[in-house]
Amino acid sequence: MGVEEHREAAGGLGPVPVALVTVSDSRTAATDVSGPLMRRLVEEAGHQVVLQALIPNDRERIRAVLDEALASPALCLVYSGGTGLGRRDVTLDTVRPFFEKELDGFGELFRALSYQEIGAAAILSRAAAGACRGRLVVCLPGSSAAVRLAFEKLLLPELRHIVRELGR
Numbered sequence: 001m002g003v004e005e006h007r008e009a010a011g012g013l014g015p016v017p018v019a020l021v022t023v024s025d026s027r028t029a030a031t032d033v034s035g036p037l038m039r040r041l042v043e044e045a046g047h048q049v050v051l052q053a054l055i056p057n058d059r060e061r062i063r064a065v066l067d068e069a070l071a072s073p074a075l076c077l078v079y080s081g082g083t084g085l086g087r088r089d090v091t092l093d094t095v096r097p098f099f100e101k102e103l104d105g106f107g108e109l110f111r112a113l114s115y116q117e118i119g120a121a122a123i124l125s126r127a128a129a130g131a132c133r134g135r136l137v138v139c140l141p142g143s144s145a146a147v148r149l150a151f152e153k154l155l156l157p158e159l160r161h162i163v164r165e166l167g168r
Helices: 003-013 034-044 059-071 091-098 104-124 144-166
Strands: 017-023 048-055 076-080 128-132 135-140
Touching (some): 017 059, 034 048, 034 076, 048 059, 059 076, 091 135, 104 128, 104 144, 135 144
Parallel strands (some): 017 048
16 A cells, blocks of 8 residues: 555544643643644644543653553654753653654654755754554644644645554
8 A cells, every 4th residue: 555545544533632732831721822833733633522621741741641641542642842952851852761662764854844934953852753552643843833843744744644544
């Protein structure tokens, strides 16, 4: 089967249940831009948000949401924020050890596409994705531009295909 046949087969999966998490020490429900953007993009693509949270850059909270999402119907969990180089940026460091397989191409493509938009600053991105207990887990930078780029160019076009492959 070629890529197009895989995509076509995956198209019959219907809405994918998704969990969305904004990780930030400075955002509140009133000032979070990325969380509502993620929700809108997911829903406009015909998928279903089954869990959404706004949590601080805290390893225990990040892990607790991972556990909650893995116990939920979510087949995709997206963290936005906490992926930078700062001392408090611990999302990827907390989540990556739970990846059973990493989707190296996700981070590579994200940085390549990001480079086209922001130039060499793209090297600061630690965006990553991996498989965890049959689910896709994605870690993105917290900016709305990064969220839009990742969802529109990478995640949403392949989400059903990825979920289908994880279930095989």
